[in-house]
Amino acid sequence: MTTIGDIATFVTSKNAGPFLIALDIVFPDQAIYRRFIDTAALDKQTVARLYGIPETDVIAIIHFDPAHALKVTLRRHTVCGAPGDTDVYGAQQHVPIMQHRIAW
Amino acid sequence: MPDRLTVFAPQGMLGYGIPERSMRLGVARQPDVIAVDAGSIDPGPYYLGAGTSFTNRRAVRHDLSMILDAAHAHAIPVLIGSAGGAGGDVHLDWLIDIYHDICRERGYTFRTARISAEIDRRWLKQRLESGGVAPLDCDRVLTSADIDNATRIVGQMGFEPFMAAIDAGAQVVIAGRAFDPAMMGAHALMQGFDRGLVVHMGKLLECGGAAAYPRHGSDGLLGTIERDSFTVEPPNPDKVCTIQSVAAHSLYERADPYHMHFPGGAIDLTESRFEQASPRAVRISGTRYIAAQRYTIKLEGAAQAGFRTIAIAGVRDPILIAQLDAYIANVRTRVAERYPDGYELHVHVYGRDGVMGSLEPHKATQSHELGLLFDVIAPDPETSAAVLALTRSVALHVTYPGRKGIAGNLAFPFSPSDIQTGAVYTFNIHHLVTIDDPCEPFRMDLIDN
Numbered sequence: 001m002t003t004i005g006d007i008a009t010f011v012t013s014k015n016a017g018p019f020l021i022a023l024d025i026v027f028p029d030q031a032i033y034r035r036f037i038d039t040a041a042l043d044k045q046t047v048a049r050l051y052g053i054p055e056t057d058v059i060a061i062i063h064f065d066p067a068h069a070l071k072v073t074l075r076r077h078t079v080c081g082a083p084g085d086t087d088v089y090g091a092q093q094h095v096p097i098m099q100h101r102i103a104w
Numbered sequence: 105m106p107d108r109l110t111v112f113a114p115q116g117m118l119g120y121g122i123p124e125r126s127m128r129l130g131v132a133r134q135p136d137v138i139a140v141d142a143g144s145i146d147p148g149p150y151y152l153g154a155g156t157s158f159t160n161r162r163a164v165r166h167d168l169s170m171i172l173d174a175a176h177a178h179a180i181p182v183l184i185g186s187a188g189g190a191g192g193d194v195h196l197d198w199l200i201d202i203y204h205d206i207c208r209e210r211g212y213t214f215r216t217a218r219i220s221a222e223i224d225r226r227w228l229k230q231r232l233e234s235g236g237v238a239p240l241d242c243d244r245v246l247t248s249a250d251i252d253n254a255t256r257i258v259g260q261m262g263f264e265p266f267m268a269a270i271d272a273g274a275q276v277v278i279a280g281r282a283f284d285p286a287m288m289g290a291h292a293l294m295q296g297f298d299r300g301l302v303v304h305m306g307k308l309l310e311c312g313g314a315a316a317y318p319r320h321g322s323d324g325l326l327g328t329i330e331r332d333s334f335t336v337e338p339p340n341p342d343k344v345c346t347i348q349s350v351a352a353h354s355l356y357e358r359a360d361p362y363h364m365h366f367p368g369g370a371i372d373l374t375e376s377r378f379e380q381a382s383p384r385a386v387r388i389s390g391t392r393y394i395a396a397q398r399y400t401i402k403l404e405g406a407a408q409a410g411f412r413t414i415a416i417a418g419v420r421d422p423i424l425i426a427q428l429d430a431y432i433a434n435v436r437t438r439v440a441e442r443y444p445d446g447y448e449l450h451v452h453v454y455g456r457d458g459v460m461g462s463l464e465p466h467k468a469t470q471s472h473e474l475g476l477l478f479d480v481i482a483p484d485p486e487t488s489a490a491v492l493a494l495t496r497s498v499a500l501h502v503t504y505p506g507r508k509g510i511a512g513n514l515a516f517p518f519s520p521s522d523i524q525t526g527a528v529y530t531f532n533i534h535h536l537v538t539i540d541d542p543c544e545p546f547r548m549d550l551i552d553n
Contacts, residue, residue: 010352015146016359018531019241026352051463064361066378067351073359077462079242081148082530083409083448083481086461088148096465 002104004097007032013094016073018080020059021090023072023097033068040102047072050096109292110135110328114171116312118142118184119159120322122167123340130324130339131174138171139287141310142199143186145404152190153255153406153529157198159189165202176212182276183266183287191281192256193222200278214276217269220547221280223257223403236538240402246535254405254533262367264542266290272550283366284310297329300393303371305334307364308353315353316343337385347378350386367542369396398538405533411485412525413492415478417514423506424513425474431504438498439491447482447491481528492522
């Protein structure tokens with residue numbers, strides 16, 4: 001079984017301001033990027049299921065052709081650095097997407 | 105008007121290190137400006153609230169010395185934004201103190217501008233009353249009480265305060281909280297280069313060498329703007345800018361890769377073209393500037409949320425690990441018998457969901473040992489310490505069904521086990537405010553050194 005992490009160059013997460021987390025999936029070339037979008041593209045419902053969050057907390061999924069990349073933006077369940085936060089920089093929230101299994 | 109202008113960003117964050125060779129090779133390209141970002145909101149609200157820097161004084165002094173040596177030797181202007189990390193006045197003066205120290209030691213004199221980014225509460229309340237404030241990335245409406253509760257409020261300045269300082273003859277500009285590309289692009293904007301290209305180049309330069317591969321270590325980036333395009337290239341010969349490295353960095357730390365809003369407008373990357381100009385350089389063209397109807401700046405404020413005491417401990421017993429949630433619930437109940445309310449108790453379980461919390465898809469642990477972090481936040485340090493001390497002793501000694509290791513449930517790595525970490529802050533202001541004059545909230549002073 002193939003995961004997104006198997007075919008992507010980078011799968012990474014980081015704060016986009018204190019209220020949002022941006023997940024970047026960068027593919028090695030145009031061919032793999034296009035094939036991913038055509039056959040296995042992520043939708044909000046899938047991302048919501050991977051993280052166990054409401055679909056409304058998946059703010060956007062945007063394709064960025066020049067970088068062969070996909071950007072997924074999530075609403076943080078705890079504001080950066082507030083009591084109960086577990087990841088101030090939001091840098092370790094990428095694994096559910098990295099390990100997401102796709103037909104390939 | 106020159107046809108080209110070169111900006112050298114020797115690093116992505118002042119204090120994170122500058123490779124000596126990259127500095128030498130970058131300066132050898134005869135840059136017109138050295139610009140560096142000295143702060144970020146990413147390390148969280150504490151630094152803004154408490155008035156300290158997340159960067160280390162000794163490291164900042166080292167990096168700034170290298171930059172000032174180059175500025176002095178080659179008469180290159182220097183622009184620094186988001187001083188001291190969070191960019192409040194106390195942060196700005198911390199960096200200026202380091203700057204003065206270096207200049208005194210080396211006998212340097214520069215015409216220097218200090219630009220404050222700290223927002224006056226009365227001014228902001230007037231703006232609030234006139235309806236000029238809107239929430240950013242959240243839905244909380246700003247109140248007068250939020251403004252009073254914030255320990256410190258900063259505004260993110262755009263290009264114009266830097267341009268005013270350059271106009272006043274400053275060779276070195278040290279500014280509080282700033283839109284990162286502003287210090288990268290102020291000179292280019294003054295010389296009439298395309299605003300869309302200036303902002304896009306600044307966005308790439310602000311993280312230094314991060315837009316080049318391989319992406320490891322703190323390093324620099326050179327940006328050269330021409331009339332219809334700009335080119336970025338790392339000074340480090342072991343690194344390269346590729347179309348992908350540069351395009352991917354255009355995505356970084358932003359919610360929308362195609363549009364980036366900033367004070368006075370936005371850039372639109374939908375028509376941007378990325379070309380490999382040389383094996384190590386990428387040329388970008390086509391990025392468009394869209395003027396905003398109103399000039400807005402971002403406000404950041406942090407308020408005190410209490411005082412924290414923590415304890416760290418490990419659990420190895422499989423009988424306890426198998427019923428961990430019931431054990432933690434029992435600890436909470438027993439602590440609540442003595443302290444019913446007036447505090448927050450968080451238990452982070454490393455080895456299970458300590459990193460992702462409720463987002464963790466694997467609800468059960470596979471680990472034979474777990475790390476527990478007990479985290480108490482209370483209105484005063486004494487209550488915080490008292491609640492944590494009780495939590496720690498209850499957690500150590502409380503019984504649970506089937507217990508065999510009756511002498512204690514936890515392995516503490518340290519003595520003392522309880523650690524008071526001081527005040528806790530939260531972001532209570534993250535808003536946009538409309539202003540008439542882009543320099544209005546940002547006081548500029550020329551200072552002697």
